[in-house]
Amino acid sequence: MGCGGGSAPGVHPDDRGVPAEVRLRLRVNGVPRELWLDPRVTLLDALRERLGLSGTKKGCDQGACGACTVLADGRRVLSCLMLAATCEGRDITTIEGLGQDGGLHRVQRAFIACDAFQCGFCTPGQILSAVALLAEGRAGSDDQIREFMSGNICRCGAYPNIVAAIRMAAGDLGRAPV
Numbered sequence: 629m630g631c632g633g634g635s636a637p638g639v640h641p642d643d644r645g646v647p648a649e650v651r652l653r654l655r656v657n658g659v660p661r662e663l664w665l666d667p668r669v670t671l672l673d674a675l676r677e678r679l680g681l682s683g684t685k686k687g688c689d690q691g692a693c694g695a696c697t698v699l700a701d702g703r704r705v706l707s708c709l710m711l712a713a714t715c716e717g718r719d720i721t722t723i724e725g726l727g728q729d730g731g732l733h734r735v736q737r738a739f740i741a742c743d744a745f746q747c748g749f750c751t752p753g754q755i756l757s758a759v760a761l762l763a764e765g766r767a768g769s770d771d772q773i774r775e776f777m778s779g780n781i782c783r784c785g786a787y788p789n790i791v792a793a794i795r796m797a798a799g800d801l802g803r804a805p806v
């Protein structure tokens with residue numbers, strides 16, 4: 629059935645009846661968004677190309693580096709492996725939405741304080757992953773931090789400072805949650 633020929637709500641089929649675009653409604657950084665997109669588009673490309681949120685980085689584009697990490701309903705996900713169309717109704721947080729009340733998130737502050745980056749390409753993914761790791765209660769030791777951050781690769785080798793930053797943020801959490 630062609631376009632305008634009584635297609636299901638939220639679906640724009642092509643002239644062969646194959647869904648060419650689907651409607652996606654979700655929240656990104658607390659803002660409700662509605663998009664029409666090809667059902668094959670990844671969440672990563674939707675964020676970067678359609679919503680202009682280029683803070684989420686495309687490294688390997690195949691689930692191996694962690695550069696594209698964002699939070700979906702508070703849990704870390706690799707946005708290059710997730711189809712945007714599966715995010716209907718979900719709450720997505722990217723690095724652009726992490727700060728609170730106009731200031732940086734405590735993990736962002738700890739990364740700066742510990743000089744936990746060099747080129748910075750991996751940093752948004754590292755920070756989102758660290759935020760989730762803290763929420764998961766997995767910052768009990770340096771070994772645990774290393775294990776649960778192992779999906780986030782840093783080509784510059786800033787690992788010791790990344791671990792130090794997460795330890796600092798975990799300490800801040802214990803003393804005075806922000």
Ligand code: FES
Pocket residue numbers: 685686687688689690691692693694695696697706707708709
């Ligand atoms: Fe997604 Fe590398 S870009 S894991």
Ligand code: FES
Pocket residue numbers: 744745746747748749750751781782783784785786
């Ligand atoms: Fe350059 Fe991590 S700071 S890849």
